[in-house]
Amino acid sequence: MVPIFTYRDERKLFALIGVVIVAALVALLQVSFARQGRTSPLTVLVTTTATYVEIALAAVRDNSRGAFETVVRTPGLARENAALRDENVRLLDENLAFTEELARVPAERDAIAAQMRYPRSVPANVIGYDPEGALHSVTIDRGSKDGVRRDDGVVTVDGAVGRIVDVTLLSSKVLLVNDVTSRIPAVVQRGRWWSIAVGTQTRVKLQYVPQDAHLKPGDAVITGEGRSFHAGILIGRIAAVTPSAAGALDQSALVEPAVAFGRLNRVLVLQK
Amino acid sequence: MSSSYKNKYRSVEIVRGPGVWATIGFVALAALAQTTLAPLLTFRGVMPSFITIAVVLFALRTGITRGLIVGVIAGLLEDALGSGTGGAWTIATALLALGVGRIARSFFSDGFTILSAIVAGSVLVRNALFWFVMRIEGYPQGLALTHAHAAVYQALATGVAAFIYLVIRTRFVVDATSVQRI
Numbered sequence: 001m002v003p004i005f006t007y008r009d010e011r012k013l014f015a016l017i018g019v020v021i022v023a024a025l026v027a028l029l030q031v032s033f034a035r036q037g038r039t040s041p042l043t044v045l046v047t048t049t050a051t052y053v054e055i056a057l058a059a060v061r062d063n064s065r066g067a068f069e070t071v072v073r074t075p076g077l078a079r080e081n082a083a084l085r086d087e088n089v090r091l092l093d094e095n096l097a098f099t100e101e102l103a104r105v106p107a108e109r110d111a112i113a114a115q116m117r118y119p120r121s122v123p124a125n126v127i128g129y130d131p132e133g134a135l136h137s138v139t140i141d142r143g144s145k146d147g148v149r150r151d152d153g154v155v156t157v158d159g160a161v162g163r164i165v166d167v168t169l170l171s172s173k174v175l176l177v178n179d180v181t182s183r184i185p186a187v188v189q190r191g192r193w194w195s196i197a198v199g200t201q202t203r204v205k206l207q208y209v210p211q212d213a214h215l216k217p218g219d220a221v222i223t224g225e226g227r228s229f230h231a232g233i234l235i236g237r238i239a240a241v242t243p244s245a246a247g248a249l250d251q252s253a254l255v256e257p258a259v260a261f262g263r264l265n266r267v268l269v270l271q272k
Numbered sequence: 273m274s275s276s277y278k279n280k281y282r283s284v285e286i287v288r289g290p291g292v293w294a295t296i297g298f299v300a301l302a303a304l305a306q307t308t309l310a311p312l313l314t315f316r317g318v319m320p321s322f323i324t325i326a327v328v329l330f331a332l333r334t335g336i337t338r339g340l341i342v343g344v345i346a347g348l349l350e351d352a353l354g355s356g357t358g359g360a361w362t363i364a365t366a367l368l369a370l371g372v373g374r375i376a377r378s379f380f381s382d383g384f385t386i387l388s389a390i391v392a393g394s395v396l397v398r399n400a401l402f403w404f405v406m407r408i409e410g411y412p413q414g415l416a417l418t419h420a421h422a423a424v425y426q427a428l429a430t431g432v433a434a435f436i437y438l439v440i441r442t443r444f445v446v447d448a449t450s451v452q453r454i
Binding site: 129263 | 354419
């Protein structure tokens with residue numbers, strides 16, 4: 001009987017021989033690198049690939065475990081979350097209170113300093129401004145019941161604010177020194193030159209300063225003894241000197257007020 | 273429009289519009305906001321006049337009588353909250369409401385730009401009237417000119433505020449105005 005030889009069997013044989021050869025080559029390569037004490041490229045390739053797969057599998061495992069634990073611990077987590085929310089609200093409130101306390105410190109400090117400088121004064125809060133800003137005036141929360149009278153001077157620790165022009169039982173109106181209708185006696189501190197401080201809406205203008213007064217920017221301008229103020233309260237500092245015309249008897253200067261009128265909060269009423 | 277219409281009717285009168293009490297409430301709120309929040313609302317030394325916005329828009333939609341009521345109350349509030357103005361704001365705002373209410377008889381517009389421009393112009397007119405009355409009350413002459421610069425800026429700010437108000441208002445309020453021929 002003649003043995004049957006098929007092409008199919010020949011391919012299987014070749015494949016088997018090929019696999020044996022490749023395996024032998026791999027084995028030889030591994031043995032060779034092992035003998036040299038180095039890691040073979042094949043090992044590196046396999047290890048690297050395996051590492052990535054391990055990372056992916058570990059991530060899946062951890063997330064699965066996390067999800068499982070989350071499901072198991074949900075009731076406990078809800079309670080913990082509620083407690084943390086309550087604590088967060090309490091801490092936010094506390095933080096707000098501390099921030100407010102901190103913001104009050106400079107104002108309180110200024111108020112105390114002003115009160116020490118003017119011990120017989122009446123402290124007051126600014127509660128309103130002129131509704132249209134046509135006149136520069138503010139409303140304070142002290143009136144005739146507190147002893148406030150018309151023409152009393154109003155100051156802060158920084159300097160002169162204005163004078164009382166209207167008094168009711170519970171509140172008073174203060175005309176600011178930068179209002180165009182405000183006029184108060186003033187003195188340039190350095191040379192004791194007398195003048196009149198007139199409001200210009202944004203600043204104060206010194207009028208009728210003697211021609212021989214050598215005014216300089218930065219000179220302090222203080223109140224002169226008058227109906228509303230005692231002498232020596234700072235009005236502001238000279239910002240610019242207006243050159244006088246030839247033959248003029250007096251000169252004028254612009255004064256930057258010492259008080260920031262847009263941020264008035266606490267003031268003192270000086271009772272005369 | 274037929275000629276008989278012209279003979280029969282002199283003009284139209286708005287018989288339904290915003291409520292007087294609601295507008296007075298708004299005016300009171302605006303006055304309080306302007307007096308207490310002035311430092312926050314002031315930009316470059318000027319503050320939009322919410323009172324003017326309320327009075328002008330109301331008078332434009334309701335006519336002379338109701339406009340005048342709101343105008344007088346708004347002016348009174350401003351004189352009470354301000355200082356040294358006597359009755360200047362009352363007179364100025366009442367006259368403004370009277371003028372605007374008169375315009376409302378022959379003018380109607382839904383255009384935001386036109387209404388805002390009227391509000392801005394009203395600020396200038398109101399300021400001029402105010403300083404005129406202040407002059408009569410004994411204040412120094414020329415204060416209107418001194419404040420002219422600020423008045424122009426206030427007019428612009430108020431016009432912009434009115435425009436924003438009108439744009440927002442149309443999104444939430446449907447007007448129910450009706451007119452009657454008289």
